Amino acid sequence: MRPARSADVEAIAELKAVVMRADLERLGRFDEHRVRQRLRDSFSPRYTSVIEADGAFAGCVTFRPADDGHWLEHFYLAPGVQGRGLGSAVLRSLLQRTDADGVPVRMIVLQGSAAQRLYERHGFTVEAEDPIDVRLVRPPAGRAHSGR
Numbered sequence: 383m384r385p386a387r388s389a390d391v392e393a394i395a396e397l398k399a400v401v402m403r404a405d406l407e408r409l410g411r412f413d414e415h416r417v418r419q420r421l422r423d424s425f426s427p428r429y430t431s432v433i434e435a436d437g438a439f440a441g442c443v444t445f446r447p448a449d450d451g452h453w454l455e456h457f458y459l460a461p462g463v464q465g466r467g468l469g470s471a472v473l474r475s476l477l478q479r480t481d482a483d484g485v486p487v488r489m490i491v492l493q494g495s496a497a498q499r500l501y502e503r504h505g506f507t508v509e510a511e512d513p514i515d516v517r518l519v520r521p522p523a524g525r526a527h528s529g530r
Contacts, residue, residue, distance in 0.1 A: 383472065386430035386442065394430075394442045394456065395421040401458045405492045409514055421456065430456065433472060435463050445476050451486035452476075457497075473504050481523040490515045 386394070395418040406412035426444060433441040441459035445452055454476065459469050480487050488509070491498045493516055506518040 383431040383433055383443075383475075386427040386432050388427050390427070390430075390432055390442070391422055391425045393439055394425065394432075394458070395419075397439075397441065397458045397460060398456065400461070402492070405495050408494060409492060411514065424455075433459065433468070435468060440468065441472075443472060443476070448488075451488060452480050454487050454489040457489075469500055470504070473500070477504060477520065477523070480520075484522045486522060487520045489518050491518060492516070 398421045399414070399417045402417060403412055406417065426446065429446040430442055430444040432439060433443065439460070440463045441457075443457040444455040446455060457469070457472075477487065487506075489501065489506070491501065493511065493514060495516075498516060498518070501518055501520075504520065505523070506520040508516055509519040510517040
């Protein structure tokens with residue numbers, strides 16, 4: 383991983399559109415322009431890392447501090463590198479930091495997203511949900527969370 387730069391925003395916006403398209407279409411929420419613009423509007427190089435595999439752009443993750451822990455956002459991997467353990471390795475690295483700090487991590491996934499299983503394997507549980515989004519939380523390792 384390397385720190386993101388402002389110049390990375392378009393590659394990341396395009397990756398988001400590719401990776402999220404099927405889930406957004408399934409939910410009736412895909413908009414070719416909006417999916418990219420929402421990323422551009424919220425992009426923060428300060429808290430974003432670019433993931434590289436074999437020397438090439440493979441994804442990104444934003445790990446933003448908040449008053450009550452951290453938010454995991456914009457975690458996208460290129461389809462060609464998915465299923466090889468890269469996502470789990472990145473997630474373990476980020477979670478080790480929050481475990482050391484003793485703070486929870488929150489994130490939102492789309493309803494029905496296959497990625498939710500990855501997060502659940504790493505200790506995330508459902509905190510709240512609506513017809514579109516599922517809010518997940520992971521307490522620091524060794525601390526229980528009551529869930530819903």
